[in-house]
Amino acid sequence: MKVPTTREEFFMKKLAVVLATGFSALLPLGVVMVPTAAQAQPAIIVQTPPPPPRVERIPPPRRGFVWAPGHYEWRGGRHVWIGGEYVRARPGYAYRAPEWRERDGRWEYARGRWDRDGDGVPDRRDRMPNNPNRY
Template sequence: MTFPIRTLAALAAAGLAFGAATYTPPAAAREYVSVTVGTRPPPPRWERVPPPRAGYVWAPGYWNWYGGRYVWVGGHWYAGRPGYVYRPPVWRPYGHGWRIERETWYRDPHWHR
């Protein structure tokens, strides 16, 4: 009777060892593309900001670099994230050009549940 139990235990151990040896965790879905442009972006366009919506954050429009030129991306709503603050994209001087810092959400240090 102990022979089948030992065999099953050995098979289970071998299966666990094989699974642990072949497991690869999923890659983090994070990408970052740095864009540096030689010319200053145009001034922001005027946009009518809609009235506030409960549970949403307004993301203002901005100039994006696409296809070798600046392209306007209109403002839009994002679902709010409790405990986080939205930071819109911004172009900053970088060396002899301009670099965009993409939009992001960062942890609100003053937020308490």
């Protein structure tokens, strides 16, 4: 094994050890985080299904805002409830709430997002994002 001779080599080796240790600590939890090119956030995939959604009392509507319902996020190796809140509306877009999707016995978290034409297909994957006669 080569001994690091420069400061940069030392820090790169230390970074590699820290990353490898962190990744190996997540494996027993059944967590897989896969970075994707189209997203700034990594995909979160876990073995544990989320609990049933909680019932929330929705406050009165606010002009210029959209209600983002509460949902579970994966934090610290468990599902954590995040309460709903009003978010500033984006004219011409529909808000899609965060959701958990089951795929092959695993649960994948999809973050909340804005959709331009309201069809539920993310605009970056939609061939006709503004077609009103889509369906």
